[in-house]
Amino acid sequence: MLKILKYSFYDLMRSRWSYVYFLFYLILGFVLLFLNNDVDKAVITLMNIIIVLTPLIGTIFGVMYYYNSKEFTELLLAQPINRSKIFMGQYLGISISLTLSLVLGLGIPFVLYGLFKSTAIFNFSLLLVVGAFLNFIFVALSYNIALSTENKIKGFGYAILMWLFLAVIYDGIFLTFLVVFNSYPLDKFSLAATMFNPIDLSRILILLKLDISALLGYTGAVFRKFFGTNLGMMISMGVLMLWVMLPVLRMNLKLRKKDF
Amino acid sequence: MKYKIGLFFFFIAVAVSAKQIVVCESCSVKTIKEAIKMAQAGDEIFIKKGIYFENDILINKPISLIGEKGTLIDGRNKGGMLFLETNNIKIKGLKIINVGLSYTIEYAAIKVIKGNDFIIEECILENVFFGILVEKSKRGIIRNNKISSNRKNEASSGNGIHIWSGEDIKVYNNEMFGLRDGIYFEFVKNSLVHNNVSHNNIRYGLHFMFSNNNVYHHNEFRNNGAGVAVMFSKFTTMHHNKFRLNWGSASYGLLLKEIYDAEIYDNLFEQNTIGINAEGSTRINYKNNTFLRNGWAVKISGACYTNIFTKNDFMNNSLDLAYNSNINDNKFDNNYWSEYTGYDLDKNGIGDVPYRPVKLFSYIVNKTPEALILLRSLFVDIINFSEKVSPVFTPDDLLDNKPLMKRAITNIDTQRND
């Protein structure tokens, strides 16, 4: 698996898109910090970008890599290697190279700016951790979609639709539901609904640091416990890990029956 | 002239005749009560270090009560401690602990009743019910004290410095924590509260009720149940205070309720659930305040007229402004909003497009608090944008027409440290 990972990783690290992605974050980091001079604000803007863009890029890279390397994967499948190792290798290769682009692209400007002296270091690290999680989750989800869809165009379509759904539509339905049923106690429901969407979950994780003063304005006891203690942080992290593990598990199950 | 010289000699005579009574375990005077009984006007009672178990110490002569370092008066949770019932009493350097708790009587470590011109300084009051309780008194000074308790709920706790009906009182350099209200003023006029630190109190750091013409400045209020409350008061001036980390469902840095003609300037509101919550507040000027990372920087609910916000910095608050109606009689002008995305083509430092501080999302959250969980999501950004383009739910005329491009207060750190 490590060998496959290594070559997928090399391949991606040399791809033009990895550089574009890396440069995008690099420029973004510099622009936010040096034109703005406010680390807090930079972190907020970055959060907005990371929770929307990282999933999109992860999704696109995932399906693109799968379909583009289909024939090569067939060559690998004829080699004496376990199937699931081939795909896990590719999956980790993509996720790690994307995460590296993110961490280096944003990390360099922040380090140059003097982040280590700033109090925002924790918020910033959390942002990178969440970004990494989103990469791993959305590459896994898109691989699942690609594995289940033979047709490349359809696969792309489904993947983008999934992203659109989780990034925008889900919240729209969620908010509508909250507004329509606002005479009922909704705190448990809204926490649960958050857990079912990795983008919302990542957002909450960052909000716990950035907007805790607002979140503590809630009256519900469940909320108070969730936001007011470390419980929220721990549960969110745990569920994010589940969000990585379940698609990976499904990928492996699918692979057992999959014909190439 | 002759009269003046006579007065001078009179004072000398008093000074010479004023004697010091020393209290200690091995002295001839062993208890404070005994010493007070012996003392005459102008005398000083010096209490040497040691533990004194006394309650209900009544002082009805203009004398000084001074403690050595290490002097401790323990009330063993039985009732009140010192009662100051005449003018010109000075209390200094005492440590008083374990004041009794009662649900009917306001027991205090030091209670001043109709005593003008008192001074209470450098005292440490621990595990008190009420700390310093002043009733119907004028021209007192309360300074450099440290008052604390460890109470868990409002009913079983008292206030640190509680003044009921007073005038010209100065309260400064004190620290209050673990109490119900750090400082409580009711029917107090022309008084000054400055350089105090009031933190971790169950209810308010500072609480004004029916108190007019007071000034408080350079105080710090943090981690209190609900920050500072100014209610039913007129002509209050608040400046250079720090309101920080007041978190909770009904928590704010500053609560303004039924107040008129106040000046609020150069304050810092940092990481409060609500920076300022204004209800029924009229003719208030907010200037040069910094709102940093609050849940809501300002929440305006019900009958607030002619509030003017100028040159304030709204920095990275979750929501800048919440309004519960769509009628607006308040003015926002020349503030800095960190969320402002407009441009300044003529380079005059003022944005060319007005800023709308009330978001649609803030309106939704007002109606459905749970919706807050969607803060900063892409969908919310989209609906906020559409509301910005054509306002339907939020007050149409609520605009900052001249938003600043750069912060009004250039260096927040100097503000933090002064």
Place this chain on the structure above:
Amino acid sequence: MIEFKNLHKKFGKLVVLDGLDLNISKGGIFAILGPNGSGKTTLIKCLLGMVIPNKGEIIFDKKSVLRQWAYRNNLNYLPQIANFPPNLTVLEIINMVKNLRPKDSNSEELIELFGLKTSLDKKLGNLSGGTKQKVNIVLTFMFDSDLIVLDEPTNGLDPIALIHLKSIIQKEKEKGKTILITTHIMSFVDEVADEIVFLLDGKIYFKGTVDALKKQMNNDNLEHAIANLIAKQYA
């Protein structure tokens, strides 16, 4: 050497392999032929473990191959379409495949033979289809395995490379290897194949030597013989 027993495979409603039985003995070149959709590629992919049969058994070297992977170390496969990660170089892909198989290889010889030396440092994404196919062939033949599976090996090759390919195939045969080939080029089959396995509707329709087929069909031309075979079926 290879034994397919009662092999069934359906893709959705489409039956591709329908109780196929086939024995392939060790040594020799076997051409697997059949019209489009007859199940040639599926059969090979089952053997490679890329397609998982619904029912049946495949024995390779006396062991079942289903859900196994280690047996593939004794098997070389030339896929139909050569498409490699575009950002790796030729040398890297060769080293990578070597790296994946704990086996000796004779890649230098083959690189020389197909004139790939000058292309070693080029990225795979920049190669022409023919050159990619050459790389593909090098990757397939550089290991010494008992079974070699070639899926349309002549695709995109220039005549010289084709001659080289034929000679390699002959050499491997002489070493006693078993070689399975699918192709549409009948002249190629006529030239190299020892035996023909003809698939139709997911079953073995004919299995025997080239000469036996020609004799049975009374036709000296293989192409026509095959055509007759199919025509007879549908008659």
